[in-house]
Amino acid sequence: MKKHNFYAGPSILPDYTVEETAKAIQDFNGLGISLMCVSHRSKDFDAVMNKTVDLFKEVLDIPQGYSVIFLGGGASLQFAMVPMNLLRNKAFYLNTGTWAAKAAKEAKLFGNVDDTTASSKEKNYTYIPKGYTIPTDADYMHITTNNTIYGTELLTDIDSPIPVVADMSSDIFSRPLDVSKYGIIYGGAQKNLSCAGVTFVIVKDDLLGKVDRAIPTMLNYKTHIDKNSMFNTPPVVPIFAAMKTLEWLKQNGGVKQMEKFAIEKSTKLYDEIDRNKLFKGTVEVDSRSRMSVCFVMNEEYKDLEGKFNDFVASKNMVGLKGHRSVGGFRASLYNALPMESVDLLVAAMKEFEKQN
Numbered sequence: 090m091k092k093h094n095f096y097a098g099p100s101i102l103p104d105y106t107v108e109e110t111a112k113a114i115q116d117f118n119g120l121g122i123s124l125m126c127v128s129h130r131s132k133d134f135d136a137v138m139n140k141t142v143d144l145f146k147e148v149l150d151i152p153q154g155y156s157v158i159f160l161g162g163g164a165s166l167q168f169a170m171v172p173m174n175l176l177r178n179k180a181f182y183l184n185t186g187t188w189a190a191k192a193a194k195e196a197k198l199f200g201n202v203d204d205t206t207a208s209s210k211e212k213n214y215t216y217i218p219k220g221y222t223i224p225t226d227a228d229y230m231h232i233t234t235n236n237t238i239y240g241t242e243l244l245t246d247i248d249s250p251i252p253v254v255a256d257m258s259s260d261i262f263s264r265p266l267d268v269s270k271y272g273i274i275y276g277g278a279q280k281n282l283s284c285a286g287v288t289f290v291i292v293k294d295d296l297l298g299k300v301d302r303a304i305p306t307m308l309n310y311k312t313h314i315d316k317n318s319m320f321n322t323p324p325v326v327p328i329f330a331a332m333k334t335l336e337w338l339k340q341n342g343g344v345k346q347m348e349k350f351a352i353e354k355s356t357k358l359y360d361e362i363d364r365n366k367l368f369k370g371t372v373e374v375d376s377r378s379r380m381s382v383c384f385v386m387n388e389e390y391k392d393l394e395g396k397f398n399d400f401v402a403s404k405n406m407v408g409l410k411g412h413r414s415v416g417g418f419r420a421s422l423y424n425a426l427p428m429e430s431v432d433l434l435v436a437a438m439k440e441f442e443k444q445n
């Protein structure tokens with residue numbers, strides 16, 4: 090029985106991605122060998138790498154002057170690679186949650202970091218800070234566009250006098266972007282693109298080569314740009330799966346359509362959270378995420394939480410338990426999640442309200 094998958098990550102991917110990758114793991118391109126066992130230097134895999142980069146650039150409409158690379162280490166390694174490659178004196182970090190704070194912590198190893206001017210930490214990260222001034226003496230500004238744990242999202246591209254570096258792990262490909270407003274965009278693939286094991290990085294080429302420190306070869310963006318992500322053995326299977334998701338995105342109307350769909354799905358769920366007497370949202374309305382919808386039981390119904398978890402499980406829904414730092418529930422509405430799953434969750438909330 091197929092489940093309705095609300096996991097935060099790794100998480101739901103298109104059936105097309107899973108099926109095509111499974112086929113290639115059995116027999117890649119009819120070569121008589123598995124995708125898992127093919128040389129990354131083979132002609133067939135080289136074509137996969139090139140196509141993945143090309144589709145990535147096409148789907149996000151990435152302008153000239155930017156490179157797309159695929160690395161290991163997850164988004165978490167980017168927390169260190171970004172400052173190592175860009176930070177000379179000072180960096181400005183928007184402190185909007187656990188991931189943002191982890192990124193700032195790594196940057197502090199390399200220079201001065203301002204992560205207090207724009208922070209929502211004092212209110213348990215329930216909103217995206219506004220009205221702050223971006224310091225023009227900082228080398229870059231770092232943002233986390235979707236705060237996967239707290240359920241807030243920055244839905245516009247920032248006009249900044251300094252380069253913007255964005256962790257887009259959990260909302261990449263969910264809306265059109267003006268990539269020209271960014272210096273670097275990175276993310277772990279395991280939320281909206283592929284299985285775990287690969288990290289995408291979009292780098293504006295002319296930002297590099299300005300720091301004095303020695304950078305280890307594997308941690309230098311330039312190494313991977315120059316070798317088309319093949320300096321060492323890349324994560325072959327996750328890159329193939331990413332290519333399939335990009336094909337699926339293209340076939341399904343691209344990021345414009347994904348944005349429309351994300352608005353429809355999240356609006357439906359937030360409307361029910363706001364209407365239902367049992368539940369309430371956890372973040373300020375104008376900071377609500379379309380990808381990570383966090384909600385809790387109202388105070389007087391708190392003891393029903395476990396019961397609701399069992400109730401949704403009995404209806405074949407998985408992954409709805411909230412992150413331990415917020416509690417309650419979190420529905421991750423990634424691109425591949427069908428409307429049918431949202432409808433089922435909304436119906437379950439209504440039914441549970443009637444019963445209680």
Ligand SMILES: *Cc1c(COP(=O)(O)O)cnc(C)c1O
Nearest residue numbers: 163164165188237256258259277
């Ligand atoms: C999941 C997540 C991460 C961590 O990604 P890893 O690939 O596990 O290192 C970082 N940032 C955000 C916004 C995330 O959602």
